[in-house]
Amino acid sequence: MSSRTRIVLSRRWPGRIEALLEEDYEVWRNDHDQPMSAAAMRQALRRADGFCPTVTDRMDAGVLRVPSPRTRILANFGVGFEHIDLDAARRSGIVVTNTPDVLTDCTADLTMALILATARGVASGDRMLRAGDWAGWRPTHIPGVRVSGKTLGLVGFGRIGRAVARRAGLGFGMRVRVLDPRPPADEEARDLGVEVCADLDDLLETSDFVSLHCPVTPKTERMIGQSQFRRMRPGAILINTARGALVDERALAGALRSKRLAAAGLDVYAREPEVPAELREIGRVVLLPHLGSATQETREAMGMRVKENLDRFFAGEEPPDRVA
Numbered sequence: 001m002s003s004r005t006r007i008v009l010s011r012r013w014p015g016r017i018e019a020l021l022e023e024d025y026e027v028w029r030n031d032h033d034q035p036m037s038a039a040a041m042r043q044a045l046r047r048a049d050g051f052c053p054t055v056t057d058r059m060d061a062g063v064l065r066v067p068s069p070r071t072r073i074l075a076n077f078g079v080g081f082e083h084i085d086l087d088a089a090r091r092s093g094i095v096v097t098n099t100p101d102v103l104t105d106c107t108a109d110l111t112m113a114l115i116l117a118t119a120r121g122v123a124s125g126d127r128m129l130r131a132g133d134w135a136g137w138r139p140t141h142i143p144g145v146r147v148s149g150k151t152l153g154l155v156g157f158g159r160i161g162r163a164v165a166r167r168a169g170l171g172f173g174m175r176v177r178v179l180d181p182r183p184p185a186d187e188e189a190r191d192l193g194v195e196v197c198a199d200l201d202d203l204l205e206t207s208d209f210v211s212l213h214c215p216v217t218p219k220t221e222r223m224i225g226q227s228q229f230r231r232m233r234p235g236a237i238l239i240n241t242a243r244g245a246l247v248d249e250r251a252l253a254g255a256l257r258s259k260r261l262a263a264a265g266l267d268v269y270a271r272e273p274e275v276p277a278e279l280r281e282i283g284r285v286v287l288l289p290h291l292g293s294a295t296q297e298t299r300e301a302m303g304m305r306v307k308e309n310l311d312r313f314f315a316g317e318e319p320p321d322r323v324a
């Protein structure tokens with residue numbers, strides 16, 4: 001019988017990282033690579049020393065209420081951890097970690113991709129051409145919106161928000177306005193080239209592009225709804241690479257249909273992988289399947305960051321990215 005520390009990976013990971021983990025751990029993989037059921041997760045908590053979930057694993061109090069779990073650490077593959085009930089984990093004596101930093105740049109890059117794609121008809125132009133509907137160049141074809149020099153409002157100014165601000169400010173000469181419960185001090189804001197907004201209305205009323213970069217909490221859930229869309233500039237564009245639950249998706253579809261908003265670029269949805277039909281029907285929405293951190297380099301770095309948390313924890317040390 002093996003006396004190695006046993007860990008469960010809830011989904012398939014990049015092969016190189018799975019192989020590295022297998023050198024140090026007894027690894028139980030979910031070879032079907034489908035979200036694990038609550039029963040399967042509870043069984044994993046009973047039988048493995050560590051469990052490595054992703055955003056597709058809803059680890060609520062019902063799942064975590066396992067009598068005397070063998071699992072002592074939930075090492076999440078991802079920076080966001082709203083899918084894990086931290087209080088329930090604490091009550092079961094389970095430590096929780098995440099993977100900050102390593103996905104900042106790639107998520108910020110994808111945010112810029114959505115800003116450019118929505119403003120410049122990248123997806124609709126591609127669709128039109130593939131459908132054989134391009135009749136040739138003309139001055140009035142797919143008139144986009146200029147990005148350079150416009151105002152970008154960032155709701156949430158943590159690591160990813162800051163990385164977006166650098167790209168937008170330095171690369172595209174955008175004026176960047178930010179909102180965060182812990183705003184940068186005046187000097188830092190000056191150094192970063194951003195302006196701090198007084199409140200959400202101030203940001204919405206002054207931005208051509210509004211991009212979300214905050215976690216979902218009871219306070220921020222559906223923070224962008226009908227009345228917020230009414231505050232936004234006519235013709236503004238909403239970008240969301242954070243979490244779908246921040247936005248009232250029905251109100252978003254309404255704001256797009258009424259042309260209050262020119263476009264939206266979404267990488268995340270309230271009930272993934274479900275994407276509301278009313279959003280799919282609107283051509284001015286660019287829809288991506290949660291690709292923020294999806295580069296080979298970043299997914300491997302996320303796996304390595306999980307491994308570091310596991311290694312330190314099982315060596316009896318404090319894991320570097322402990323969130324509970």
Ligand code: 8YV
Nearest residue numbers: 054055077078079080292293
């Ligand atoms: C991850 C993300 O790929 O890290 C996050 O919070 O949203 C994504 O980029 C996903 O969460 C993996 O669990």
